[in-house]
Amino acid sequence: DAGVTQSPTHLIKTRGQQVTLRCSPKSGHDTVSWYQQALGQGPQFIFQYYEEEERQRGNFPDRFSGHQFPNYSSELNVNALLLGDSALYLCASSWDRRYGYTFGSGTRLTVV
Amino acid sequence: DQQVKQNSPSLSVQEGRISILNCDYTNSMFDYFLWYKKYPAEGPTFLISISSIKDKNEDGRFTVFLNKSAKHLSLHIVPSQPGDSAVYFCAASASGGNTGKLIFGQGTTLQVKP
Known part of the structure:
Protein backbone atom coordinates (compact mmCIF):
# COMPACT_ATOMS: atom_id res chain seq x y z
CA ASP A 1 0.00 0.00 0.00
CA ALA A 2 1.67 3.21 -1.18
CA GLY A 3 1.79 5.96 1.35
CA VAL A 4 1.86 9.65 0.54
CA THR A 5 3.84 10.39 -2.60
CA GLN A 6 5.38 13.79 -3.26
CA SER A 7 7.16 15.10 -6.34
CA PRO A 8 9.70 16.30 -7.05
CA THR A 9 11.99 15.38 -4.17
CA HIS A 10 14.34 18.30 -4.73
CA LEU A 11 13.94 21.57 -6.57
CA ILE A 12 16.09 24.65 -7.12
CA LYS A 13 14.38 27.85 -8.22
CA THR A 14 15.41 31.46 -8.71
CA ARG A 15 13.95 34.26 -6.66
CA GLY A 16 10.80 35.63 -8.31
CA GLN A 17 9.93 32.41 -10.08
CA GLN A 18 6.89 30.24 -9.52
CA VAL A 19 6.86 26.61 -8.37
CA THR A 20 4.32 23.77 -8.25
CA LEU A 21 4.67 20.85 -5.89
CA ARG A 22 2.57 17.72 -6.15
CA CYS A 23 1.13 15.23 -3.69
CA SER A 24 -0.74 11.94 -3.99
CA PRO A 25 -2.43 10.96 -0.74
CA LYS A 26 -2.48 7.54 0.82
CA SER A 27 -5.16 5.27 -0.55
CA GLY A 28 -8.45 5.86 1.23
CA HIS A 29 -7.50 9.32 2.49
CA ASP A 30 -9.59 12.25 1.34
CA THR A 31 -7.99 15.17 3.15
CA VAL A 32 -4.67 16.71 2.20
CA SER A 33 -2.68 19.22 4.23
CA TRP A 34 0.50 21.05 3.33
CA TYR A 35 3.25 22.06 5.74
CA GLN A 36 6.43 24.06 5.48
CA GLN A 37 9.38 22.98 7.60
CA ALA A 38 12.27 25.37 7.90
CA LEU A 39 15.63 24.08 9.08
CA GLU A 75 -0.82 20.73 -5.73
CA LEU A 76 0.89 23.52 -3.84
CA ASN A 77 1.78 26.60 -5.86
CA VAL A 78 4.09 29.34 -4.67
CA ASN A 79 4.40 32.53 -6.71
CA ALA A 80 7.07 35.24 -6.61
CA LEU A 81 9.50 33.04 -4.70
CA LEU A 82 11.55 34.59 -1.93
CA LEU A 83 14.80 33.32 -0.45
CA GLY A 84 12.85 32.68 2.76
CA ASP A 85 10.63 30.17 0.98
CA SER A 86 13.53 27.73 0.98
CA ALA A 87 12.32 24.83 3.11
CA LEU A 88 11.09 21.27 3.15
CA TYR A 89 7.47 21.13 2.01
CA LEU A 90 5.50 18.27 3.46
CA CYS A 91 2.19 16.87 2.37
CA ALA A 92 0.04 14.94 4.83
CA SER A 93 -3.12 12.99 4.16
CA SER A 94 -5.77 11.73 6.53
CA TRP A 95 -9.35 10.57 6.81
CA ASP A 96 -9.80 10.58 10.56
CA ARG A 97 -7.39 12.36 12.89
CA ARG A 98 -7.76 9.61 15.50
CA TYR A 99 -5.61 7.48 13.26
CA GLY A 100 -2.96 10.07 12.63
CA TYR A 101 -1.87 11.96 9.61
CA THR A 102 0.40 10.23 7.09
CA PHE A 103 3.22 12.39 5.81
CA GLY A 104 5.15 12.16 2.60
CA SER A 105 8.93 12.46 2.48
CA GLY A 106 8.67 16.04 1.32
CA THR A 107 10.01 18.28 -1.42
CA ARG A 108 13.18 20.17 -0.60
CA LEU A 109 12.85 23.61 -2.24
CA THR A 110 15.89 25.84 -2.52
CA VAL A 111 15.43 29.41 -3.73
CA VAL A 112 18.60 31.10 -4.96
CA ASP B 1 3.19 32.89 19.24
CA GLN B 2 4.49 29.37 19.86
CA GLN B 3 1.43 27.43 20.98
CA VAL B 4 3.30 24.14 21.28
CA LYS B 5 6.75 24.11 22.82
CA GLN B 6 9.40 21.46 23.20
CA ASN B 7 11.93 23.13 25.42
CA SER B 8 14.62 20.47 25.18
CA PRO B 9 16.33 20.57 21.78
CA SER B 10 18.14 17.32 22.47
CA LEU B 11 18.20 14.30 24.76
CA SER B 12 20.74 11.53 25.12
CA VAL B 13 19.99 8.24 26.90
CA GLN B 14 21.60 4.85 27.24
CA GLU B 15 20.13 1.85 25.45
CA GLY B 16 17.64 0.02 27.65
CA ARG B 17 16.86 3.05 29.80
CA ILE B 18 13.77 5.22 29.69
CA SER B 19 13.52 8.23 27.37
CA ILE B 20 11.17 11.01 28.43
CA LEU B 21 10.33 13.73 25.95
CA ASN B 22 8.31 16.70 27.10
CA CYS B 23 5.94 19.11 25.43
CA ASP B 24 3.98 22.13 26.70
CA TYR B 25 1.06 23.89 25.07
CA THR B 26 -0.82 27.11 25.67
CA ASN B 27 -4.06 26.82 23.73
CA SER B 28 -6.92 25.42 25.81
CA MET B 29 -8.82 24.56 22.63
CA PHE B 30 -6.41 21.76 21.77
CA ASP B 31 -8.20 18.46 22.28
CA TYR B 32 -6.00 15.99 20.48
CA PHE B 33 -2.28 15.46 20.74
CA LEU B 34 0.11 13.42 18.64
CA TRP B 35 3.75 12.43 18.64
CA TYR B 36 5.73 12.00 15.44
CA LYS B 37 9.20 10.65 14.81
CA LYS B 38 11.32 11.93 11.96
CA TYR B 39 14.45 10.46 10.43
CA PRO B 40 16.63 12.54 8.08
CA ALA B 41 15.35 12.67 4.50
CA GLU B 42 12.00 11.18 5.52
CA GLY B 43 8.65 12.63 6.43
CA PRO B 44 7.38 12.51 10.02
CA THR B 45 6.00 9.12 11.06
CA PHE B 46 3.01 8.91 13.38
CA LEU B 47 3.83 7.26 16.71
CA ILE B 48 1.03 7.66 19.18
CA SER B 49 -1.81 10.01 20.00
CA ILE B 50 -4.04 10.93 22.92
CA SER B 51 -7.39 12.59 23.25
CA SER B 52 -7.93 15.27 25.88
CA ILE B 53 -10.50 13.05 27.59
CA LYS B 54 -7.71 10.65 28.56
CA ASP B 55 -4.60 11.10 30.62
CA LYS B 56 -2.61 8.13 29.35
CA ASN B 57 -2.29 6.05 26.21
CA GLU B 58 0.04 3.13 25.64
CA ASP B 59 1.28 1.40 22.52
CA GLY B 60 4.02 -1.11 23.07
CA ARG B 61 7.16 0.65 24.26
CA PHE B 62 5.55 4.07 23.85
CA THR B 63 3.34 5.78 26.41
CA VAL B 64 1.98 9.29 26.23
CA PHE B 65 0.83 11.12 29.36
CA LEU B 66 -1.37 14.19 29.32
CA ASN B 67 -1.71 16.65 32.20
CA LYS B 68 -4.41 19.08 31.12
CA SER B 69 -4.23 21.29 34.19
CA ALA B 70 -0.54 21.88 33.52
CA LYS B 71 -1.00 21.89 29.73
CA HIS B 72 1.80 19.38 29.51
CA LEU B 73 2.32 16.09 27.77
CA SER B 74 5.18 13.66 27.72
CA LEU B 75 6.27 10.67 25.69
CA HIS B 76 7.93 7.78 27.50
CA ILE B 77 9.92 5.21 25.56
CA VAL B 78 10.79 2.08 27.53
CA PRO B 79 13.19 0.48 26.89
CA SER B 80 14.99 2.83 24.56
CA GLN B 81 16.71 1.32 21.53
CA PRO B 82 19.37 2.75 19.19
CA GLY B 83 16.81 2.68 16.37
CA ASP B 84 14.74 5.19 18.34
CA SER B 85 17.36 7.85 17.63
CA ALA B 86 15.50 10.50 15.63
CA VAL B 87 13.81 13.88 15.96
CA TYR B 88 10.55 13.72 17.89
CA PHE B 89 7.79 16.25 17.36
CA CYS B 90 4.71 16.73 19.45
CA ALA B 91 1.70 18.19 17.71
CA ALA B 92 -1.72 19.41 18.77
CA SER B 93 -5.06 19.77 17.08
CA ALA B 94 -8.18 21.74 18.05
CA SER B 95 -11.76 20.50 17.70
CA GLY B 96 -13.78 21.34 14.62
CA GLY B 97 -14.21 18.19 12.66
CA ASN B 98 -12.47 14.92 12.27
CA THR B 99 -9.39 16.40 10.70
CA GLY B 100 -7.81 19.58 11.81
CA LYS B 101 -4.56 21.38 11.26
CA LEU B 102 -1.66 20.29 13.40
CA ILE B 103 0.42 22.72 15.40
CA PHE B 104 3.91 21.32 15.89
CA GLY B 105 6.58 21.93 18.45
CA GLN B 106 10.17 22.60 17.42
CA GLY B 107 11.25 19.01 17.94
CA THR B 108 13.61 17.16 20.28
CA THR B 109 16.52 15.17 18.92
CA LEU B 110 16.83 11.88 20.78
CA GLN B 111 20.08 9.96 20.73
CA VAL B 112 20.08 6.46 22.18
CA LYS B 113 23.60 5.22 22.83
CA PRO B 114 24.38 1.50 22.58
Missing part, protein backbone atom coordinates in the same frame (compact mmCIF):
# COMPACT_ATOMS: atom_id res chain seq x y z
CA GLY A 40 15.61 23.32 12.81
CA GLN A 41 11.89 24.03 13.17
CA GLY A 42 8.73 22.01 13.38
CA PRO A 43 6.39 21.86 10.38
CA GLN A 44 4.16 24.92 9.93
CA PHE A 45 0.63 24.44 8.60
CA ILE A 46 -0.01 26.10 5.24
CA PHE A 47 -3.50 24.91 4.31
CA GLN A 48 -5.79 21.91 4.11
CA TYR A 49 -7.98 20.66 1.29
CA TYR A 50 -11.09 18.53 1.52
CA GLU A 51 -13.61 17.84 -1.24
CA GLU A 52 -11.55 20.03 -3.59
CA GLU A 53 -11.94 23.09 -1.38
CA GLU A 54 -9.55 24.86 0.96
CA ARG A 55 -10.96 24.16 4.40
CA GLN A 56 -8.36 25.72 6.67
CA ARG A 57 -5.45 28.06 6.14
CA GLY A 58 -2.44 28.92 8.23
CA ASN A 59 -0.60 32.21 8.43
CA PHE A 60 0.87 32.22 4.95
CA PRO A 61 0.56 34.94 2.29
CA ASP A 62 -1.61 34.65 -0.80
CA ARG A 63 1.49 33.76 -2.80
CA PHE A 64 0.84 30.27 -1.48
CA SER A 65 -2.11 28.63 -3.19
CA GLY A 66 -3.29 25.13 -3.73
CA HIS A 67 -5.65 22.81 -5.45
CA GLN A 68 -7.20 19.42 -4.85
CA PHE A 69 -8.34 17.22 -7.69
CA PRO A 70 -11.28 14.77 -7.79
CA ASN A 71 -8.88 11.87 -7.15
CA TYR A 72 -7.82 13.66 -3.92
CA SER A 73 -4.31 14.48 -5.19
CA SER A 74 -3.16 18.00 -4.54
Whole structure:
Protein backbone atom coordinates (compact mmCIF):
# COMPACT_ATOMS: atom_id res chain seq x y z
CA ASP A 1 0.00 0.00 0.00
CA ALA A 2 1.67 3.21 -1.18
CA GLY A 3 1.79 5.96 1.35
CA VAL A 4 1.86 9.65 0.54
CA THR A 5 3.84 10.39 -2.60
CA GLN A 6 5.38 13.79 -3.26
CA SER A 7 7.16 15.10 -6.34
CA PRO A 8 9.70 16.30 -7.05
CA THR A 9 11.99 15.38 -4.17
CA HIS A 10 14.34 18.30 -4.73
CA LEU A 11 13.94 21.57 -6.57
CA ILE A 12 16.09 24.65 -7.12
CA LYS A 13 14.38 27.85 -8.22
CA THR A 14 15.41 31.46 -8.71
CA ARG A 15 13.95 34.26 -6.66
CA GLY A 16 10.80 35.63 -8.31
CA GLN A 17 9.93 32.41 -10.08
CA GLN A 18 6.89 30.24 -9.52
CA VAL A 19 6.86 26.61 -8.37
CA THR A 20 4.32 23.77 -8.25
CA LEU A 21 4.67 20.85 -5.89
CA ARG A 22 2.57 17.72 -6.15
CA CYS A 23 1.13 15.23 -3.69
CA SER A 24 -0.74 11.94 -3.99
CA PRO A 25 -2.43 10.96 -0.74
CA LYS A 26 -2.48 7.54 0.82
CA SER A 27 -5.16 5.27 -0.55
CA GLY A 28 -8.45 5.86 1.23
CA HIS A 29 -7.50 9.32 2.49
CA ASP A 30 -9.59 12.25 1.34
CA THR A 31 -7.99 15.17 3.15
CA VAL A 32 -4.67 16.71 2.20
CA SER A 33 -2.68 19.22 4.23
CA TRP A 34 0.50 21.05 3.33
CA TYR A 35 3.25 22.06 5.74
CA GLN A 36 6.43 24.06 5.48
CA GLN A 37 9.38 22.98 7.60
CA ALA A 38 12.27 25.37 7.90
CA LEU A 39 15.63 24.08 9.08
CA GLY A 40 15.61 23.32 12.81
CA GLN A 41 11.89 24.03 13.17
CA GLY A 42 8.73 22.01 13.38
CA PRO A 43 6.39 21.86 10.38
CA GLN A 44 4.16 24.92 9.93
CA PHE A 45 0.63 24.44 8.60
CA ILE A 46 -0.01 26.10 5.24
CA PHE A 47 -3.50 24.91 4.31
CA GLN A 48 -5.79 21.91 4.11
CA TYR A 49 -7.98 20.66 1.29
CA TYR A 50 -11.09 18.53 1.52
CA GLU A 51 -13.61 17.84 -1.24
CA GLU A 52 -11.55 20.03 -3.59
CA GLU A 53 -11.94 23.09 -1.38
CA GLU A 54 -9.55 24.86 0.96
CA ARG A 55 -10.96 24.16 4.40
CA GLN A 56 -8.36 25.72 6.67
CA ARG A 57 -5.45 28.06 6.14
CA GLY A 58 -2.44 28.92 8.23
CA ASN A 59 -0.60 32.21 8.43
CA PHE A 60 0.87 32.22 4.95
CA PRO A 61 0.56 34.94 2.29
CA ASP A 62 -1.61 34.65 -0.80
CA ARG A 63 1.49 33.76 -2.80
CA PHE A 64 0.84 30.27 -1.48
CA SER A 65 -2.11 28.63 -3.19
CA GLY A 66 -3.29 25.13 -3.73
CA HIS A 67 -5.65 22.81 -5.45
CA GLN A 68 -7.20 19.42 -4.85
CA PHE A 69 -8.34 17.22 -7.69
CA PRO A 70 -11.28 14.77 -7.79
CA ASN A 71 -8.88 11.87 -7.15
CA TYR A 72 -7.82 13.66 -3.92
CA SER A 73 -4.31 14.48 -5.19
CA SER A 74 -3.16 18.00 -4.54
CA GLU A 75 -0.82 20.73 -5.73
CA LEU A 76 0.89 23.52 -3.84
CA ASN A 77 1.78 26.60 -5.86
CA VAL A 78 4.09 29.34 -4.67
CA ASN A 79 4.40 32.53 -6.71
CA ALA A 80 7.07 35.24 -6.61
CA LEU A 81 9.50 33.04 -4.70
CA LEU A 82 11.55 34.59 -1.93
CA LEU A 83 14.80 33.32 -0.45
CA GLY A 84 12.85 32.68 2.76
CA ASP A 85 10.63 30.17 0.98
CA SER A 86 13.53 27.73 0.98
CA ALA A 87 12.32 24.83 3.11
CA LEU A 88 11.09 21.27 3.15
CA TYR A 89 7.47 21.13 2.01
CA LEU A 90 5.50 18.27 3.46
CA CYS A 91 2.19 16.87 2.37
CA ALA A 92 0.04 14.94 4.83
CA SER A 93 -3.12 12.99 4.16
CA SER A 94 -5.77 11.73 6.53
CA TRP A 95 -9.35 10.57 6.81
CA ASP A 96 -9.80 10.58 10.56
CA ARG A 97 -7.39 12.36 12.89
CA ARG A 98 -7.76 9.61 15.50
CA TYR A 99 -5.61 7.48 13.26
CA GLY A 100 -2.96 10.07 12.63
CA TYR A 101 -1.87 11.96 9.61
CA THR A 102 0.40 10.23 7.09
CA PHE A 103 3.22 12.39 5.81
CA GLY A 104 5.15 12.16 2.60
CA SER A 105 8.93 12.46 2.48
CA GLY A 106 8.67 16.04 1.32
CA THR A 107 10.01 18.28 -1.42
CA ARG A 108 13.18 20.17 -0.60
CA LEU A 109 12.85 23.61 -2.24
CA THR A 110 15.89 25.84 -2.52
CA VAL A 111 15.43 29.41 -3.73
CA VAL A 112 18.60 31.10 -4.96
CA ASP B 1 3.19 32.89 19.24
CA GLN B 2 4.49 29.37 19.86
CA GLN B 3 1.43 27.43 20.98
CA VAL B 4 3.30 24.14 21.28
CA LYS B 5 6.75 24.11 22.82
CA GLN B 6 9.40 21.46 23.20
CA ASN B 7 11.93 23.13 25.42
CA SER B 8 14.62 20.47 25.18
CA PRO B 9 16.33 20.57 21.78
CA SER B 10 18.14 17.32 22.47
CA LEU B 11 18.20 14.30 24.76
CA SER B 12 20.74 11.53 25.12
CA VAL B 13 19.99 8.24 26.90
CA GLN B 14 21.60 4.85 27.24
CA GLU B 15 20.13 1.85 25.45
CA GLY B 16 17.64 0.02 27.65
CA ARG B 17 16.86 3.05 29.80
CA ILE B 18 13.77 5.22 29.69
CA SER B 19 13.52 8.23 27.37
CA ILE B 20 11.17 11.01 28.43
CA LEU B 21 10.33 13.73 25.95
CA ASN B 22 8.31 16.70 27.10
CA CYS B 23 5.94 19.11 25.43
CA ASP B 24 3.98 22.13 26.70
CA TYR B 25 1.06 23.89 25.07
CA THR B 26 -0.82 27.11 25.67
CA ASN B 27 -4.06 26.82 23.73
CA SER B 28 -6.92 25.42 25.81
CA MET B 29 -8.82 24.56 22.63
CA PHE B 30 -6.41 21.76 21.77
CA ASP B 31 -8.20 18.46 22.28
CA TYR B 32 -6.00 15.99 20.48
CA PHE B 33 -2.28 15.46 20.74
CA LEU B 34 0.11 13.42 18.64
CA TRP B 35 3.75 12.43 18.64
CA TYR B 36 5.73 12.00 15.44
CA LYS B 37 9.20 10.65 14.81
CA LYS B 38 11.32 11.93 11.96
CA TYR B 39 14.45 10.46 10.43
CA PRO B 40 16.63 12.54 8.08
CA ALA B 41 15.35 12.67 4.50
CA GLU B 42 12.00 11.18 5.52
CA GLY B 43 8.65 12.63 6.43
CA PRO B 44 7.38 12.51 10.02
CA THR B 45 6.00 9.12 11.06
CA PHE B 46 3.01 8.91 13.38
CA LEU B 47 3.83 7.26 16.71
CA ILE B 48 1.03 7.66 19.18
CA SER B 49 -1.81 10.01 20.00
CA ILE B 50 -4.04 10.93 22.92
CA SER B 51 -7.39 12.59 23.25
CA SER B 52 -7.93 15.27 25.88
CA ILE B 53 -10.50 13.05 27.59
CA LYS B 54 -7.71 10.65 28.56
CA ASP B 55 -4.60 11.10 30.62
CA LYS B 56 -2.61 8.13 29.35
CA ASN B 57 -2.29 6.05 26.21
CA GLU B 58 0.04 3.13 25.64
CA ASP B 59 1.28 1.40 22.52
CA GLY B 60 4.02 -1.11 23.07
CA ARG B 61 7.16 0.65 24.26
CA PHE B 62 5.55 4.07 23.85
CA THR B 63 3.34 5.78 26.41
CA VAL B 64 1.98 9.29 26.23
CA PHE B 65 0.83 11.12 29.36
CA LEU B 66 -1.37 14.19 29.32
CA ASN B 67 -1.71 16.65 32.20
CA LYS B 68 -4.41 19.08 31.12
CA SER B 69 -4.23 21.29 34.19
CA ALA B 70 -0.54 21.88 33.52
CA LYS B 71 -1.00 21.89 29.73
CA HIS B 72 1.80 19.38 29.51
CA LEU B 73 2.32 16.09 27.77
CA SER B 74 5.18 13.66 27.72
CA LEU B 75 6.27 10.67 25.69
CA HIS B 76 7.93 7.78 27.50
CA ILE B 77 9.92 5.21 25.56
CA VAL B 78 10.79 2.08 27.53
CA PRO B 79 13.19 0.48 26.89
CA SER B 80 14.99 2.83 24.56
CA GLN B 81 16.71 1.32 21.53
CA PRO B 82 19.37 2.75 19.19
CA GLY B 83 16.81 2.68 16.37
CA ASP B 84 14.74 5.19 18.34
CA SER B 85 17.36 7.85 17.63
CA ALA B 86 15.50 10.50 15.63
CA VAL B 87 13.81 13.88 15.96
CA TYR B 88 10.55 13.72 17.89
CA PHE B 89 7.79 16.25 17.36
CA CYS B 90 4.71 16.73 19.45
CA ALA B 91 1.70 18.19 17.71
CA ALA B 92 -1.72 19.41 18.77
CA SER B 93 -5.06 19.77 17.08
CA ALA B 94 -8.18 21.74 18.05
CA SER B 95 -11.76 20.50 17.70
CA GLY B 96 -13.78 21.34 14.62
CA GLY B 97 -14.21 18.19 12.66
CA ASN B 98 -12.47 14.92 12.27
CA THR B 99 -9.39 16.40 10.70
CA GLY B 100 -7.81 19.58 11.81
CA LYS B 101 -4.56 21.38 11.26
CA LEU B 102 -1.66 20.29 13.40
CA ILE B 103 0.42 22.72 15.40
CA PHE B 104 3.91 21.32 15.89
CA GLY B 105 6.58 21.93 18.45
CA GLN B 106 10.17 22.60 17.42
CA GLY B 107 11.25 19.01 17.94
CA THR B 108 13.61 17.16 20.28
CA THR B 109 16.52 15.17 18.92
CA LEU B 110 16.83 11.88 20.78
CA GLN B 111 20.08 9.96 20.73
CA VAL B 112 20.08 6.46 22.18
CA LYS B 113 23.60 5.22 22.83
CA PRO B 114 24.38 1.50 22.58
